[in-house]
Amino acid sequence: MNPVSHSFSLGRFHLTSISDGAFPVTKNFFFANTPSHIVSHIPNHYHAPLNVLLIDTGTQKILIDAGLGSTFAPVAGKLVDHLKTIHVSPGDIQTVIITHGHLDHIGGLIHSKRPVFPQAQYVLSQEEWDVWESDPSSQEHNILLLLKNCLTLLPKDAEVFPGVRIIHTPGHTAGHLCVHVNSENNDLLIASDILNDPATLQHLPSHISAEMSPAKGLNTRRKFLKKAHDMSAMVFACHYPFPGLGYINKRKEKWIWVPHEL
Ligand SMILES: [Zn+2]
Numbered sequence: 001m002n003p004v005s006h007s008f009s010l011g012r013f014h015l016t017s018i019s020d021g022a023f024p025v026t027k028n029f030f031f032a033n034t035p036s037h038i039v040s041h042i043p044n045h046y047h048a049p050l051n052v053l054l055i056d057t058g059t060q061k062i063l064i065d066a067g068l069g070s071t072f073a074p075v076a077g078k079l080v081d082h083l084k085t086i087h088v089s090p091g092d093i094q095t096v097i098i099t100h101g102h103l104d105h106i107g108g109l110i111h112s113k114r115p116v117f118p119q120a121q122y123v124l125s126q127e128e129w130d131v132w133e134s135d136p137s138s139q140e141h142n143i144l145l146l147l148k149n150c151l152t153l154l155p156k157d158a159e160v161f162p163g164v165r166i167i168h169t170p171g172h173t174a175g176h177l178c179v180h181v182n183s184e185n186n187d188l189l190i191a192s193d194i195l196n197d198p199a200t201l202q203h204l205p206s207h208i209s210a211e212m213s214p215a216k217g218l219n220t221r222r223k224f225l226k227k228a229h230d231m232s233a234m235v236f237a238c239h240y241p242f243p244g245l246g247y248i249n250k251r252k253e254k255w256i257w258v259p260h261e262l
Helices: 079-084 103-109 126-133 139-146 198-202 214-231
Strands: 005-010 013-026 045-056 061-064 095-097 121-125 151-154 158-161 164-168 177-183 186-190 234-236 245-251 254-259
Touching (some): 095 158, 121 126, 214 245
Antiparallel strands (some): 013 045, 158 164
């Protein structure tokens, strides 16, 4: 059986990458603006990995996004079952940081119109809320509306918890967030959907076709990759092969992905 969770330490924090399963996509959807030779190994229809990160600071359990939820069961929506394998129940989650409002990141927040994580407070950027509030016919709007009473909307970069900082990284969506986790001089950067697949580091204008502003997305991607490299930070990428953990390195003036060794 494939592993469904991978735990590791970052300073005093205990982190776990958890698989939600996979996201059924077409190659055209997932690799817009990508030269075909870079992704010749990818079939036209395939399942993109979907990873979720749990940060346990010792006093807070913070989840970064929540996967697809039951809509795409049984290929996805496995987060809650996989949390149980590390003895975490939905009621233990105190904070959920929502990196952006796409369904593969928020579908798992609601089940039968009720919050899946009943004790949690939810953090979202104000700009991301504005995007979906202006689109009332979308599923994303309906899910976020059900959480409205427990949502904290943040207008700019902010520390959510000591050592856990959100960074506004527009492009994929207007209010997309990356997250910087720091404990005892160890750094981890959460890319969310700034990055779609290790192969496209060879061609940075590549993006998921749902990217709202590819020009801003490219700018954000460039800054993020340079920062991750300069800081020697571990990177977590939701759609990279499980566990989505690794480092950004440079070879012949191009960025490359160096997966974290399990
Ligand atoms: Zn995504």
